[in-house]
Every structure is written in structure tokens, then in C-alpha cells.
Amino acid sequence: MAKRLIIANWKMNPATLKEARALFQATKKKASTVARASVVIAPPSVYLAFCKPSKKVLLGAQNVAWADKGAFTGEISAVQLANLNVTYVIVGHSERRFLGETDEIISKKIKSVLKQSLIPVLCIGELERDNHGAYLRMVEDQIRKSLAGIGRESLAKVVIAYEPVWAIGKSSDEAVNSHKLHEMTIFIRKILSGMCGRDLAHKVQIIYGGSVEAKNALELIQNGNVSGFLVGHASLDIKGFGEIVKAVDARG
Ligand code: PGA
Secondary structure (H helix, E strand, O other), rough: OOOEEEEEEEEOOOHHHHHHHHHHHHHHHHHHHOOEEEEEOOOOOHHHHOOOOOOOEEEEEEEOOOOOOOOOOOOOOOHHHHOOOEEEEEEEHHHHOOOOOOHHHHHHHHHHHHHHHEEEEEOOOOOOOOOHHHHHHHHHHHHHHHOOOHHHHHHOOOOOEEEOOOOOOOHHHHHOOOHHHHHHHHHHHHHHHHHHHHHHOOOEEEEOOOOOOOHHHHHHHHHOOOOOEEEEEHHHHHHHHHHHHHHHHHHH
């Protein structure tokens, strides 16, 4: 079983460097006693250079350019992220897909991340659920296209973050339940098995994101068949995030 993983996605928060530093330090403190999970903080890129990762807290980026260098105003490359001690890179978050990012661009980004030996966290997830299985086709399509052209061995290094869009930014009551989550992880692993074989597919870490809070973290980690979480708004609340980390660590 892969080590458990909790990624804090701060999104476009907080407003000042002072607050970012304070939140980073406080999160580091909460993570200092964690034994069985890796904690990753993905701050806005402007704060990356000010956040020093440690053994217990690794650094993540929220986005990356698909190119290594060149005339790409406003973009940040995987080469540059690697130089800032980043370990994980979130790719294809739904909030970026809404800005026009396609599966084809995402696949190029993942290749660029892997080339620097960084770990891509591929976000996938349906917009809504229906009774005819269209949401499953959407998830399958995202996985196949986003991972197109990536070698079998490299596929096993990708972390998949299942983030149903309807569950993002709500409250724990509106998140996916552990039963539905468990079903989806089986579906995702089946697709991966078809792409890279059963053994490698079982190495892929699948985590969940979408209104993970202190209230639902334990139930989801115990019965959802995931090895961790991508946490948005709750990662800005140090007490709540500490409880999520504790829940994941307790599960072992
Ligand atoms: P949320 O965000 O925890 O606020 O729902 C998760 C995400 O978008 O990664």
C-alpha cells in the first residue's frame, strides 16, 4: 500500500505573504507528528520560494506550463518548479479546465512534469451525476486523453485526484459519500489496468478532493478506498486541516 497523501490546495489564498508564511508554519507544526502520511502544501506560485519544505511537509504547485522554457508570458515551467524544491504538481484542476485547459494540454503538462522527475497529480471528475452513466464516460475520457502517450512505467507514478466538480467548494454534507467514492475508485483502476496492466495500475495512488472537511475525512478514508485527499477550503483552516491530517494518519 502506497503511503497516504494529503495535499493542501490553497488556490488563490491567502492575500499576503505574511499570512502565507504563518499558515505554512502552522501547517508544518500540525504535520510534525504525522507518521504514515505525506503532507503537501500547494500555495500560490508567488509564495513557493518563501515556503521551505521539510521531511514532513513537501511542496506542491497548482499548475505548470507544458513547455520547458521560452516565450510564454505569465507561465511557469516544470524546470522552474523543480528548482524551487517542488515535489508534486497539480495538473488539470477543474478550475483550470474551466479556463480552457483541454485534455491534450494536460497530457503535455504531465509529460513535462514527469521529465523533471516531479509527481503529477492529475485531477479528473464529472460535472454532474446522471442515471445513464454519462458521468462515467466523461471520467474515462478524461483519464484516457490526459494520459495519452505516457509510457506504462510512467503512468504508475501519476497520482489521480478524483474531484467531482459538483462536490467542490461545498460543505462536507454535499461531498461524495464513501460508497460512491469506493465505486468510482474501482472504475478508475479498471481503466488504468486496461492502459498499463493490473500490477502497475495498482501502484497508482488515487486520492479524493471535493469538500473534504474534518467532519467527513475519517469516513471517506476508512471506506472510500482512497489513499488520501486533495483539500481546498479546509486547508486554510489550520484546526480543521489538522484534524483531516490526523484522520488520514490514524487510518495508517
Ligand atoms: P474544496 O476544493 O476542498 O474546497 O472542495 C478541493 C479542490 O478544488 O481541490
